[in-house]
Amino acid sequence: MPSKDTTTEKNETTGNLVTVYIMGKPYEVPSELTIMKAQEYAGYRLIRGVGCRGGFCGACTTIYRKREDYKLYIDLACQTKVEDGMYLVQIPFVPAEKPQWNLEDLEANSDSIIHFFPEITRCVSCNACTQACPQNLSPMRAIQAIRRNDLKMAADLSFDCVSCGACSVRCPAEITHYHVFQLVRRLVGRYVQKRAEHTAERVKEIEAGEYDADMDILVGLPEEELKELFVRIREGNPLQLPEREVGKHD
Amino acid sequence: MTEPYPEYMMESVRKVEATREERKDKEFDRVSDDEAMEILKEWHPDYRKSDPEFFREIAVGPSKGKTVPTEVANVLEAYPWVDPKSVDLSVIEHDAEVFVIGTGGAGLAAILWANNEGVKMEDIVVSTKLRLGDSNSKMSQGGIQACDGEDDSPLIHWLDVMSGGHWTNDRTLARQLVMNGPSMIKWMELLGAEFDKHDDGGMQELMAGGASRKRIHSCKDYTGLELERVLMDEALSRGMRVLEFCPTVSLLTDDSSNVTGGLVWNLETEEYHVVRAKTTVIATGGFGRLHVAGFPTTNHYGATCDGVVMAYRAGADIVHMQSTQYHPTGAAYPEQIVGLLITEKCRSMGAQLVDAEGEAFIYPLETRDVESAAELRQIREGKGVKTSTGQMGVWLDTPLIDEIRGEGAFEEGLAAIHRLYARFDIDASKYPVLVHPTLHYQNGGIAINADAQAIQPNGEPIGRLFTAGETTGGVHGDNRLMGNSWLELLVYGRRAGISAARLASKTKMPRKSDLKLTHLTRYSEELQKSGVKTERCSPIILPNYLGENTMAPVGYGKETPFDRRLDLFT
Numbered sequence: 103m104p105s106k107d108t109t110t111e112k113n114e115t116t117g118n119l120v121t122v123y124i125m126g127k128p129y130e131v132p133s134e135l136t137i138m139k140a141q142e143y144a145g146y147r148l149i150r151g152v153g154c155r156g157g158f159c160g161a162c163t164t165i166y167r168k169r170e171d172y173k174l175y176i177d178l179a180c181q182t183k184v185e186d187g188m189y190l191v192q193i194p195f196v197p198a199e200k201p202q203w204n205l206e207d208l209e210a211n212s213d214s215i216i217h218f219f220p221e222i223t224r225c226v227s228c229n230a231c232t233q234a235c236p237q238n239l240s241p242m243r244a245i246q247a248i249r250r251n252d253l254k255m256a257a258d259l260s261f262d263c264v265s266c267g268a269c270s271v272r273c274p275a276e277i278t279h280y281h282v283f284q285l286v287r288r289l290v291g292r293y294v295q296k297r298a299e300h301t302a303e304r305v306k307e308i309e310a311g312e313y314d315a316d317m318d319i320l321v322g323l324p325e326e327e328l329k330e331l332f333v334r335i336r337e338g339n340p341l342q343l344p345e346r347e348v349g350k351h352d
Numbered sequence: 353m354t355e356p357y358p359e360y361m362m363e364s365v366r367k368v369e370a371t372r373e374e375r376k377d378k379e380f381d382r383v384s385d386d387e388a389m390e391i392l393k394e395w396h397p398d399y400r401k402s403d404p405e406f407f408r409e410i411a412v413g414p415s416k417g418k419t420v421p422t423e424v425a426n427v428l429e430a431y432p433w434v435d436p437k438s439v440d441l442s443v444i445e446h447d448a449e450v451f452v453i454g455t456g457g458a459g460l461a462a463i464l465w466a467n468n469e470g471v472k473m474e475d476i477v478v479s480t481k482l483r484l485g486d487s488n489s490k491m492s493q494g495g496i497q498a499c500d501g502e503d504d505s506p507l508i509h510w511l512d513v514m515s516g517g518h519w520t521n522d523r524t525l526a527r528q529l530v531m532n533g534p535s536m537i538k539w540m541e542l543l544g545a546e547f548d549k550h551d552d553g554g555m556q557e558l559m560a561g562g563a564s565r566k567r568i569h570s571c572k573d574y575t576g577l578e579l580e581r582v583l584m585d586e587a588l589s590r591g592m593r594v595l596e597f598c599p600t601v602s603l604l605t606d607d608s609s610n611v612t613g614g615l616v617w618n619l620e621t622e623e624y625h626v627v628r629a630k631t632t633v634i635a636t637g638g639f640g641r642l643h644v645a646g647f648p649t650t651n652h653y654g655a656t657c658d659g660v661v662m663a664y665r666a667g668a669d670i671v672h673m674q675s676t677q678y679h680p681t682g683a684a685y686p687e688q689i690v691g692l693l694i695t696e697k698c699r700s701m702g703a704q705l706v707d708a709e710g711e712a713f714i715y716p717l718e719t720r721d722v723e724s725a726a727e728l729r730q731i732r733e734g735k736g737v738k739t740s741t742g743q744m745g746v747w748l749d750t751p752l753i754d755e756i757r758g759e760g761a762f763e764e765g766l767a768a769i770h771r772l773y774a775r776f777d778i779d780a781s782k783y784p785v786l787v788h789p790t791l792h793y794q795n796g797g798i799a800i801n802a803d804a805q806a807i808q809p810n811g812e813p814i815g816r817l818f819t820a821g822e823t824t825g826g827v828h829g830d831n832r833l834m835g836n837s838w839l840e841l842l843v844y845g846r847r848a849g850i851s852a853a854r855l856a857s858k859t860k861m862p863r864k865s866d867l868k869l870t871h872l873t874r875y876s877e878e879l880q881k882s883g884v885k886t887e888r889c890s891p892i893i894l895p896n897y898l899g900e901n902t903m904a905p906v907g908y909g910k911e912t913p914f915d916r917r918l919d920l921f922t
């Protein structure tokens with residue numbers, strides 16, 4: 103029989119150490135760690151700059167430079183490996199107010215977006231946002247699609263955005279892309295995509311009580327009978343309840 | 353083209369490639385209930401109840417005597433890290449009609465529906481551990497179930513839920529779950545969530561493991577991200593008041609054991625805030641970061657079982673805590689991503705589990721517990737692949753997806769997974785990826801009734817305490833099916849919000865003298881008497897991953913309540 107799994111997240115050293123500079127201070131850390139785990143290894147208990155630890159939440163935006171390289175990089179700390187000679191700092195928060203809106207009062211066009219975010223008309227097509235995006239999206243193209251009134255395209259281009267704010271800290275037009283994109287996608291989901299008729303139909307049937315009587319019977323059946331029913335429906339057959347008087351279940 | 357894996361792994365990859373063509377259209381035998389049980393008994397960590405390394409009986413509290421994983425027992429058999437004598441409860445910082453703890457899907461649904469029910473946004477106080485929306489909800493990839501298909505019905509969905517839970521679910525709770533499925537999808541649709549749809553607006557639906565109909569609704573493989581951010585945006589647009597980086601560390605109670613609010617700890621300023629509330633909703637999510645049975649986890653950083661701990665001390669029963677969901681496909685290579693989820697949608701779209709010899713050893717869409725156990729079996733029988741760091745795994749044959757559905761299908765439908773591996777120069781649409789079971793979901797939790805009230809062992813509700821989402825137990829019984837959790841958090845988050853709002857409208861604001869921590873004092877006394885010798889403190893709020901030879905910068909590690917959690921993980 104197996105014993106306990108030993109692959110916990112405890113940072114295990116397997117070999118090489120590299121030096122990274124966390125906010126300027128040098129620390130030796132195992133080379134196979136991500137920036138996030140390296141900081142913990144070095145003794146930082148993370149509160150800001152951490153969340154899902156899996157590349158989904160955008161909380162861990164980190165800027166860094168590498169040895170003998172003038173370029174400034176932006177990445178997610180949980181998804182990026184340390185390199186020897188890396189100078190890094192996490193961005194704890196990207197300052198930006200989210201305007202309040204009511205979807206029901208808006209239409210799906212670029213005017214709605216520009217009303218809340220007039221600054222998007224100041225985009226100078228410098229592409230700095232795209233270069234910064236750790237998700238390899240093209241915020242620039244998404245912003246331009248909005249201006250062309252192609253909200254669907256903008257929604258598609260920004261769908262994988264994790265709101266890390268990397269683009270926004272680089273943007274000379276001071277656009278807060280992730281707030282812009284959120285509004286775009288909601289408008290597309292609400293007004294551009296067609297509604298699912300079959301979902302609405304089923305809601306109506308349920309609200310009209312069409313399933314209640316059968317449900318009453320079903321939930322009262324003994325386990326053995328339920329198992330048999332399940333085997334049959336799993337093979338693709340329609341559900342047939344045993345003949346019984348409604349309300350009389352054992 | 354360079355090969356993405358070291359040679360010792362490529363040897364096995366070639367065996368997988370060699371059998372791919374013939375496996376492509378393979379008809380798998382589904383395992384019977386009896387066979388499933390046999391595999392589980394032999395190989396699943398949950399079935400090691402008599403091994404004290406894995407399980408023990410809780411020595412204190414309302415569910416005393418129930419068997420739970422040792423890691424859960426550790427946080428329950430622990431002293432509250434709030435010292436009741438050291439907190440001044442007379443300075444009330446926030447007054448709430450409804451106090452919501454946690455901002456995953458369940459918390460946000462509760463907030464929005466309490467608001468729909470007439471509670472003003474400024475009267476809803478929200479505590480969340482880290483950044484707003486940091487949660488398991490945001491990480492979920494695969495999708496959400498709801499029975500809106502032509503060949504589907506609430507009855508069929510109900511049977512699937514029950515079968516998935518090995519018929520141990522609370523039947524009424526499961527009924528409420530499925531009956532509200534389609535209306536929750538419609539709600540999300542109207543809030544502007546972008547589901548994967550056909551051109552006519554019909555939902556593209558996939559099969560979940562253990563289910564008998566296609567009813568997974570997805571938003572690419574960022575379903576949770578999309579639904580969570582839509583809920584967040586709606587709540588912020590309505591003017592939500594949220595205390596970020598402010599976990600709740602204890603409930604407050606009055607002399608009749610009603611819950612009267614909570615005590616919040618500001619992680620940044622390191623001070624307490626008192627929240628006085630007419631009603632309270634716990635929506636704190638799961639326990640992945642307890643690393644049950646030593647497994648890596650898919651969960652977010654803050655998934656530390658806090659809600660269960662707090663409700664338990666206030667008198668709630670806990671149910672189904674003896675069963676834990678290990679997801680069969682956690683990443684096993686490369687080292688940086690060990691434990692991360694490779695969504696079940698891969699298997700829904702055609703990927704198979706294949707061992708080191710190239711054999712597909714199980715139908716890819718059995719329930720998760722059976723899939724995980726079958727992998728552990730192959731590995732222990734020597735048919736696993738071992739990486740250079742000692743991590744074992746089997747292959748998930750992802751290239752099948754493009755083979756079956758056409759070139760580009762993988763990247764289109766599984767963008768997050770594609771990106772995850774591309775960062776390590778692995779093209780998962782061309783090469784299989786190595787997987788191992790990973791700790792995924794807290795099946796059990798706080799016992800609830802159909803109104804989402806937390807209940808005691810005798811079935812009586814705890815006054816003014818509601819709870820929803822992964823922190824609760826009963827809806828899924830001993831095992832949850834993919835996609836039913838997001839459904840649960842919407843259905844029961846909504847239920848909790850409505851119930852709390854209705855009760856709040858009939859309840860007076862607690863008096864200052866009703867804000868007490870006596871339940872903690874009682875709990876500590878019981879713990880002391882129980883004979884359990886421990887210095888552990890809980891809730892633990894965050895796990896400890898500091899390096900062993902920590903080179904902590906000067907000034908760190910000063911003695912705060914926050915630091916007393918350390919011994920749990922060392």
Ligand SMILES: Cc1cc2nc3c(=O)[nH]c(=O)nc-3n(C[C@H](O)[C@H](O)[C@H](O)COP(=O)(O)OP(=O)(O)OC[C@H]3O[C@@H](n4cnc5c(N)ncnc54)[C@H](O)[C@@H]3O)c2cc1C
Binds near residue numbers: 487491496576601836
């Ligand atoms: C990687 C992954 C993939 C998944 N995929 C799917 C899927 O495809 N389909 C599906 O249905 N389900 C899926 N699940 C499961 C599902 O996402 C979760 O079960 C569900 O989101 C739980 O929602 P919740 O609101 O109950 O908890 P969470 O979303 O985890 O939210 C809990 C919230 O409470 C906060 N919190 C915790 N403790 C405290 C405290 N002490 N004080 C204040 N706040 C606190 C947290 O910070 C967080 O905001 C997946 C889970 C993971 C981890």
Ligand code: SF4
Binds near residue numbers: 235236237265267279
């Ligand atoms: S678009 Fe901007 S906020 Fe979104 S992921 Fe890319 S850099 Fe981050």
Ligand code: SF4
Binds near residue numbers: 230241
């Ligand atoms: S960084 Fe700003 S100005 Fe430059 S392309 Fe992007 S959105 Fe336009």
Ligand code: FES
Binds near residue numbers: 156159162
């Ligand atoms: S911690 Fe969430 S993206 Fe890095």
